[in-house]
Amino acid sequence: MTTADVLMLALGAVAVGAGALVVTTRHLVRAGLYLxxxxxxxxxxxxxxxxxLVAWVxxxxxxxxxxxxLLFAVMLTRAxxxxxxxLDRPGWPATLVGGGTGLGLAVLLVDAYRWSTVELPEPxxxxxxxxxxxxxxxxxxxxxxxxxxxxxxxxxxxxxxIPGRRR
Amino acid sequence: xxxxxxxxxRVVGVVAAFLVLPLVVGQAEHKVMxxxxxxxxxxxxxxxxxxxxxIADGVKxxxxxxxxxxxxxxxxxxxAPVVALVPYLLALLVIPLGPNDLVGQPLDIxxxxxxxxxxxGVVAVLMSxxxxxxxxxxxxxxxxxxxxxxxxxPLVLAAASVAMAAxxxxxxxxxxxxxxxxxxxxAPAMLVFFVAGLAEIRxxxxxxxxxxxxxxxxxxxxxxxxRFAFFLLAEYVGIxxxxxxxTVLFLGGWQGPFGDAYLGWLWTLIKVFLVSFVIIWLRVxxxxxxxxxxxxxxxxxLVPVALxxxxxxxGVRLAIA
Numbered sequence: 001m002t003t004a005d006v007l008m009l010a011l012g013a014v015a016v017g018a019g020a021l022v023v024t025t026r027h028l029v030r031a032g033l034y035l036x037x038x039x040x041x042x043x044x045x046x047x048x049x050x051x052x053l054v055a056w057v058x059x060x061x062x063x064x065x066x067x068x069x070l071l072f073a074v075m076l077t078r079a080x081x082x083x084x085x086x087l088d089r090p091g092w093p094a095t096l097v098g099g100g101t102g103l104g105l106a107v108l109l110v111d112a113y114r115w116s117t118v119e120l121p122e123p124x125x126x127x128x129x130x131x132x133x134x135x136x137x138x139x140x141x142x143x144x145x146x147x148x149x150x151x152x153x154x155x156x157x158x159x160x161x162i163p164g165r166r167r
Numbered sequence: 168x169x170x171x172x173x174x175x176x177r178v179v180g181v182v183a184a185f186l187v188l189p190l191v192v193g194q195a196e197h198k199v200m201x202x203x204x205x206x207x208x209x210x211x212x213x214x215x216x217x218x219x220x221x222i223a224d225g226v227k228x229x230x231x232x233x234x235x236x237x238x239x240x241x242x243x244x245x246x247a248p249v250v251a252l253v254p255y256l257l258a259l260l261v262i263p264l265g266p267n268d269l270v271g272q273p274l275d276i277x278x279x280x281x282x283x284x285x286x287x288g289v290v291a292v293l294m295s296x297x298x299x300x301x302x303x304x305x306x307x308x309x310x311x312x313x314x315x316x317x318x319x320x321p322l323v324l325a326a327a328s329v330a331m332a333a334x335x336x337x338x339x340x341x342x343x344x345x346x347x348x349x350x351x352x353x354a355p356a357m358l359v360f361f362v363a364g365l366a367e368i369r370x371x372x373x374x375x376x377x378x379x380x381x382x383x384x385x386x387x388x389x390x391x392x393x394r395f396a397f398f399l400l401a402e403y404v405g406i407x408x409x410x411x412x413x414t415v416l417f418l419g420g421w422q423g424p425f426g427d428a429y430l431g432w433l434w435t436l437i438k439v440f441l442v443s444f445v446i447i448w449l450r451v452x453x454x455x456x457x458x459x460x461x462x463x464x465x466x467x468x469l470v471p472v473a474l475x476x477x478x479x480x481x482g483v484r485l486a487i488a
Contacts, residue, residue: 033294
């Protein structure tokens with residue numbers, strides 16, 4: 001095993017462990033903080049895979065913005081310190097569906113790849129990513145940007161109150 | 168030089184900068200503020216014009232009792248000051264001091280790295296605010312989070328403008344591409360970046376999250392001793408980081424009137440301290456912005472200006488290419 005393998009396994013263990021804590025902890029805000037750890041570990045995995053830019057994007061968007069918005073919303077509404085007992089809801093169907101999907105996907109992926117190895121591509125520098133996105137992937141990129149734009153416009157349309165219009 | 172020795176030298180250099188520069192800025196703040204307000208500032212500690220004041224402060228902080236409120240979430244409460252400090256230490260790692268790799272760790276996408284790690288600081292604000300079990304802390308933290316999230320956008324957009332102009336995300340690369348006429352071309356971006364940077368480190372006039380006249384001390388209210396000192400240190404390192412980034416991105420970094428190759432570090436340091444001086448100056452001269460004014464400035468002034476600058480940058484780039 002190389003150093004990269006060890007790092008990858010360790011970071012994966014941190015990501016999965018923190019992810020498990022997110023759903024099992026009884027402390028509401030701590031769950032959000034565990035999510036920070038989990039997503040940070042995923043950024044570390046990207047780094048080990050030499051996808052430098054993706055790693056920092058992960059940090060900037062997920063740790064710096066998405067989780068913060070989540071925590072912000074939780075703290076604005078209800079954020080007790082200490083364990084809360086009413087967080088869990090008995091949901092056996094949900095457990096079955098979620099667990100079954102997860103297990104099925106895991107089996108599928110493990111079966112598909114077994115022990116086959118893949119050569120690491122060139123490091124994912126900003127330059128290479130730029131040429132890829134604006135070269136062969138320019139159409140999906142544009143479609144995604146239109147999708148995000150329409151989501152933005154939709155959010156404004158939903159939240160803005162125009163005087164005189166019945167809602 | 169063997170690799171490990173070079174690594175040790177670089178790390179020691181960055182840690183030294185991390186420990187020395189904020190203290191110099193802090194002492195400068197004491198003195199500059201005092202003179203602007205027609206008083207002397209610290210005069211006793213150390214003998215000569217109170218030069219050892221911050222060391223005395225540090226000793227005092229170490230001696231103080233480390234209090235954790237009874238209702239607080241202890242683990243999160245204790246971790247928050249560290250989370251506040253580490254991002255700035257990491258940011259210092261990639262800011263170049265001079266040409267020829269005079270930088271902690273040359274990184275191909277240094278600009279992106281700095282913006283990403285500085286953005287993590289907001290987690291520390293929320294952690295300290297919530298874990299203190301104090302409503303003033305929580306209010307301060309929510310204000311802080313709203314402010315940091317909002318101002319991150321103009322900060323990133325303004326930085327993107329320079330990156331576009333230079334055609335690289337590497338901080339040394341940006342300095343190399345910089346030309347004096349960029350001072351005019353990138354002036355709006357520089358203003359936006361500087362103002363948004365001030366808001367990012369919650370310095371007056373953007374200190375609504377810690378507004379001492381209404382929120383006691385915001386998210387830092389419950390902190391004492393060394394942990395409080397960590398927050399203060401984070402603020403001063405924040406000044407250094409924002410000043411250094413403004414220098415590197417907009418003021419030409421190590422480019423000076425002569426001898427860039429061997430005096431580059433000096434030019435960088437001079438510019439960093441000049442920008443730090445302006446940051447202190449603003450604290451003394453402007454009243455605190457109200458929460459709604461603060462958000463208004465961000466969304467109605469800074470973001471449109473930054474977007475306009477992006478269009479201008481793209482236009483000029485296309486014209487001269």
